[in-house]
Amino acid sequence: MTLTTNDGRRTFDCEPSLTDTEVLEFCKRGFLLLEGIIDDETNRRALDYLEARRAPQPAFLPPGLTEERLAELQTTPEPHGILLEDWFVQRVLLQPIVAAVARSLLGPEMGLPVVMSNHRVETPNKALSWHNDSEHVYGPELHYLEAFYFPQDTPPELGPTEVLPGSHIRRALTEPDQAGVPCSGRAGTVGIHVQSIAHRRPASTASGVRHMLKYNYWRTTPPARNWLTEPALDLRTANFGGHHDARYFAHMYYWLCGRGEQFRVIGGQGWPWSTPNQIGPSYGFEVAEGYVPHWRRNRDGFAYPPDG
Ligand SMILES: [Fe+2]
Numbered sequence: 001m002t003l004t005t006n007d008g009r010r011t012f013d014c015e016p017s018l019t020d021t022e023v024l025e026f027c028k029r030g031f032l033l034l035e036g037i038i039d040d041e042t043n044r045r046a047l048d049y050l051e052a053r054r055a056p057q058p059a060f061l062p063p064g065l066t067e068e069r070l071a072e073l074q075t076t077p078e079p080h081g082i083l084l085e086d087w088f089v090q091r092v093l094l095q096p097i098v099a100a101v102a103r104s105l106l107g108p109e110m111g112l113p114v115v116m117s118n119h120r121v122e123t124p125n126k127a128l129s130w131h132n133d134s135e136h137v138y139g140p141e142l143h144y145l146e147a148f149y150f151p152q153d154t155p156p157e158l159g160p161t162e163v164l165p166g167s168h169i170r171r172a173l174t175e176p177d178q179a180g181v182p183c184s185g186r187a188g189t190v191g192i193h194v195q196s197i198a199h200r201r202p203a204s205t206a207s208g209v210r211h212m213l214k215y216n217y218w219r220t221t222p223p224a225r226n227w228l229t230e231p232a233l234d235l236r237t238a239n240f241g242g243h244h245d246a247r248y249f250a251h252m253y254y255w256l257c258g259r260g261e262q263f264r265v266i267g268g269q270g271w272p273w274s275t276p277n278q279i280g281p282s283y284g285f286e287v288a289e290g291y292v293p294h295w296r297r298n299r300d301g302f303a304y305p306p307d308g
Contacts, residue, residue, distance in 0.1 A: 010112040011220055016227040017100035023227055026105065027252040028241050030168035031183075031193035037098060038149065038188030042091040046151035049074060049082055050118060050211050058084035080116045083215070092149060093215075098190050102145055102217045104227040105192075105256070111218030119212040123158055123204035130164070130174035136196035138169060138298040140248070140255035140263075142219065146195040149213045153187045159204030160184040161191070161212060166241070168194035169248040170298040196300070225257040236285045240272040247272060247293045264290030 018026070026032060038046075048054035056070040058081060070081030082088050093099070093112055102110055133146075154160045162180040164172050182202060183191045193199075195216070204210065240246040240253070247265050250272035254263040265272065270284030284290065296304060 011109045012094060013108045014099050014103050016104035018104035019228045020230040020233045023256060024253050028249045029165045030197045031163050031191060033183050034097060034190045035185035036188045037190050038092055038095055043151045043187040045087055050079060056081045059086050077118055078116060079118050083113055083116050101192060105142060105145060106217055106219040107221045107223060107226060109220045111220050113215035117214040119214060121210050123206055123208050123210055125159060125204050127203040128201040130198050130200045132196055132198055136300055137302045138196055138300045139295045140251040140260050142256060144216045144218045145192050146214060146216055148191045150189045151187060151211055154184055154189060154210060156182050156184045157204060157206035158208055158210050159202050161199050162202045164198040166245060167198035168196045172198040174198060223256050223258045236281045251293050266290045
């Protein structure tokens, strides 16, 4: 694994780990969870840093920041200085399994985060509402991934984040009592998701403190199908999801393959929709003329193409 800090950019590269099937599954679910992936010593260091029991030791000081300022930020919702700690970069951001997943989805020379958020909450506490984070945008593009990291054991009783699988393509109609998937796990659990996915903090019942660090990995190269390809995967018959959803998930997969511009659908029972036991592949596979999924109707406040 190589880390490059040239030109003020903090990028790295490594071998990818996800297969075609797993990349497609990520397009459909919008998240994945790696339970207990960070080692215990690093989890302890992270907690010590976030509770100011450990002084900042930045690898370098970016312009405008001082060690005093980094120390002031440690216990705030934005402890950016932890991104300057060598141990955090090497053992959390570049933890080999995490890095290989991110590399699979974002391509080579990925950019490391420049902003760190800590969603610290004292428990027990009530649930938050279902929401999409600020600046979320619906589209087939995957220019960045959001990651979260729990440095302490985070069972359901401590209120881990909860996500709605597949909700990254449009605003989900979410009632307060609608159940999602809890991202619970032992200390060192890391989640990776499409930033636009609907999520919330569920109610917690245990006494304690929950730290949840959130940060982004960034794409710096054009998308290409450069993860672990599976020659046996037949895109004509692959399961891209159900009614209303399949065209969006398929569009995202094609964008990741570097083929987003050519993606067209004809609607109806045509590809990429399919159903089990149909007697032949769906019509409309990779047609030259057809429609592009209308992501902009999904109300995220962004427009494309730009006016004028
Ligand atoms: Fe949120």
